Amino acid sequence: MPETGGRELTFAQAIREALAEEMRRDKTVCILGEDVAEAGTPFKVLSGLLEEFGKDRVLDTPISEAGFTGLAVGAAMTGMRPVVDIMFGDFITLTMDQMVNQAAKVHYMSGGMWKVPMVMRTTLGATRRSAAQHSQSLHAWFCHVPGLKVVMPSTPFDAKGLLKSAIRDENPVVFFEDKMMYKLKGSVPAEDYTVPLGVADVKRAGEDISLVATSSMVQVALGAATMLEEIGISAEVVDPRTLWPLDEKTLIESAKKTSRVIVLDEGYERYGVTAELASVIATGAFYDLDAPVKRMGAMHVPIPFSPPLEDVTVPTEQTVFEAARALCGR
Amino acid sequence: MAISVVMPALEMAQETGKLISWLKKEGDPVAKGEPLLEVETDKAVMEVESPGDGVLAGVKVQAGAEVPVGRTIAWIVRPGETPPAEEAHIESGRKTAAVAASSQAASAASAAQSTARELKISPKARRLASERGVNLAHVRRSGPGGEILASDILAAAESTMTSPAVAVDTGSPISRLMAERTTQSWTTVPHFFVVREVDAGALNDTRQKLAAEIEQSRGVKLTHTDLLVALVARVLAKHPRMNASWAGEGVRVNADVNMGLAMAADEGVVAPVIHQADKAELGAIAVQRRDLTERARSGKLRPADIAGGTFTVSNLGMFGVDAFSAIITPPQAAILAVGRIADRVVPLEGRPAIRPMMTLTLSSDHRVVDGARAAEFMRDVAEAIGNPQAWLG
Structure with a gap:
């Protein structure tokens, strides 16, 4: 584990830092989703990214999860590394065809000629008083499908390191964040580091x-x-x-x-x-x-x-x- | 909280236990693991350890009483604490008593023992028990639902290394048991006897041939008895009816060949068991025979050592006895009495020859086998003794 030098960030700040560092490192990394630009998401996870990277790389979309997830699959197939933001994990139901039948299958069905290096960031977790359509934890749905990777960070340190690995991965990765954990603080190194996928x-x-x-x-x-x-x-x-x-x-x-x-x-x-x-x-x-x-x-x-x-x-x-x-x- | 002291089930099929004596008086302080009372089963006298720390109180059963297993017979309480009121159950037997005990105190369940039918055991505990040869019938069950856990097996494995499990030194119970059991057998089992003289020349040769190697590899001296146990067990595997039991209304054929070996203890005869002797190598049999003999002599036989026999061999050859008839150990169907090997003049190919001869006498339960079956078995025993190498494989 890299030295943190006592530096503490919240879970949300760690996610934002990972995105910012990867966007600086790689011009093909972009963000799209509902209220990701000026609003910085309802959870304020992405605040400041629009100012640094501009609206060409931080794209506000219409309320159309199926549409912009499909857009991201196509962008990934043609050379971009999009990071899709699905505000509440409950809304992944709308993205299922794009993720399960397209993103998860393209590499396999093209005999390895195409790849889909995209990340879907979304949330899980109850106890936010958000009711039945905004409180579910549906990550098991994606775990069931061959061709998708599923990441579940639990600390700010892991969140930054795992998100960087997810963005650099050549496969579609679904990245679940607990919406109750965004204010959790923990040590996070300022330097570039990754946490490999598949290591408990x-x-x-x-x-x-x-x-x-x-x-x-x-x-x-x-x-x-x-x-x-x-x-x-x-x-x-x-x-x-x-x-x-x-x-x-x-x-x-x-x-x-x-x-x-x-x-x-x-x-x-x-x-x-x-x-x-x-x-x-x-x-x-x-x-x-x-x-x-x-x-x-x-x-x-x-x-x-x-x-x-x-x-x-x-x-x-x-x-x-x-x-x-x-x-x-x- | 008060911890109940229950009559333990020390053997698989035990229904009741007889309280021989309390080793502590009511009001005495006791520590967990300290000997608390002596219990006699139909095979042995055992010390029962205290299930917890405290003071012995609420003693309900006095020496001499027969008590169903699982019944609470006393309590271990904190100083000044009174034992709980009577349990609601009692006449309904083991199951109710065990349930009542476990509801009284979690650790009471650990003192309550279980029969195989009710046994719950974790996969880890089962593996450890098999690796360490722990008999599940008499280990504590400390799991939340009365399961046997890994820690119970480890404790049992440790205690058998040091505990004086069978209190043979009290003497009189063993001799009284012997009197009861032989009377019961002789008066209720219809015995008949088949006698056969065999030439022990090949047996002597085989022993001489294998003794050095076994002594070197196993560190034990090979005896005639070891060879006889190995050979008779292998013959028994081919004669399942001889390896059977009278079960009240019919014959039960036993799955394993477990050879009891009659031997003298301080106050009488005991017959510790070499389990699955038909499958055991000769060297392994010799090691077990030596260990069982040492434990029998020092009064340290464990319940597992004397349980489960399906046939017994009794050898008095070393005392110079030519031949004798033995009493069957129920529920076994037969016992083989072995006399000494002595040089005798016998006809060999029409001429007198001096051969080492031995007389075998088989006692059989006529409810299980008839004369012809016993004779066929003895024919194969004689054949095996005449050609041991072929049978030992």
Whole structure:
């Protein structure tokens, strides 16, 4: 890991810095999406980029996700490196044909003659009181499709390094940001660095139980691990960082070490990312498991607008703490 | 919180246990793991350790009582704490008692033992148990749902290395057990006997030939008994009916050939078991025989050592006995009594010759086998002793 020299950025600032550095480095990198230019997105992630790079490289589009995602696929095939902004992850439903049937397939069906080096940045995460159409975590949909890479940063450091890798990748990459994490601060080096796709990170070492967590759930897992430490349970927190490619080895090694695993992901638990990760772990570490692999994700309901209801649909530090304690028999 | 002390199931099929004595008095302080009471099963007397730290209280069962396994017989409480009120269950047996105990205290479940049918065990614990040879019937179940976990297996593996599992030194229970079991066998099992003299020349030759190599590779002296166990086990594998049990209404054929080996302990005879002896190499049998003999002599046999036998060999040759008839160990169907090897004049190709001869006497349960089956088995045993190399492979 590069030296940070104590420099701290928010998650949003780290994303913006990665984009700015890549746009300076490579003239083919451009941004398109709704409210990305003057507004800098509703989350203010892109503020200042229009001023530096101009409206030819930071393009406001009509409200037409299918249209401008298709535009980006074509631009990528013809030499650009577009970064598409889909404001809420819920809106990826409108981009599915462009991503699944075009972006994911072009390299394969052209026998390698075409490539689609584009990035789709979008969001996930509940508890923002945004109701059922603006609160879902639908990243599992893209994980299901061969030809797409799926990146899930959980810290400002990882966000900058992973976004640079995604932009430089020759394949379509979908980059999910937790909209509740934009203000999270962390050490970020000023220099150029990348975090490779497909390498998990042990965010906290432990002995008694592994909490395998993605994106928004990594901070939840770290909070739960602190609570568990107080009752004498040493929890390891493992962040896959990318769901495809997936670093199976690190997940399995952690499971073998601790013998107990909870898999956490904010997507719907049923048929979700947690099912895939749990299966990888159960297969790879079966003879070292002392308990069934437990999955925790969003409840199988539309995310409610009502704050008290919304808060119980996704795992929290308290529910993870209690599940881990039960799994350890305490 | 109070921790219940329950009557443990020390063997797979055990229904009740007899409380021999309390090693602590009510009100005595006890530490987790300290011997708390002695329990007699139908095979051995065992010390039961305290499931927790505290004070012994609420003793419900006194020495001499037969108690269903899983029943709470006392409590370990904190000083000044009173034991919980009576459980609601009691006559309904093991399952209810076990459930009641686990609801009283999480660690009570760890003290409650389980039969194989109810056994829940984690994949890791199962692997460790198999790697370390831990018998699952008597390890703690500390999982949240009463599962056996890896830590339980590791603890069990450690304790069998040091624990004085079978308290043979008390003497009298073993001799009393012997009296009960032989009386039961002799009065309820219809014994019949088939006797056969065999030439032990080839057996002697084979022993001389293999002894040096086994001593070098295994560090153990090969005995006639080892050879007999290996050969008889291999013959038994071809005669499943001899490796069977009378099961009340019919015959149960046993899947494995587990050879009991009768040997003298302080106060009586014990028959520790060499499991799957038909598949075990001769050297491995010799090592097991030596280890079991040492444990029997020092009163340190474990329940797993004496469980699961399907046939027994009893050799009194070393005492100079020519031949004898043995009493069957139920539910086994037969026992083979082996006399000494002595030079005798026998006719050989029409002329008198001096050969090392040995007399074998097979006792069989007539409910399981008849004379013809027993004779066929003895014919193959004689054949194997006449040509050991062919059978040892």
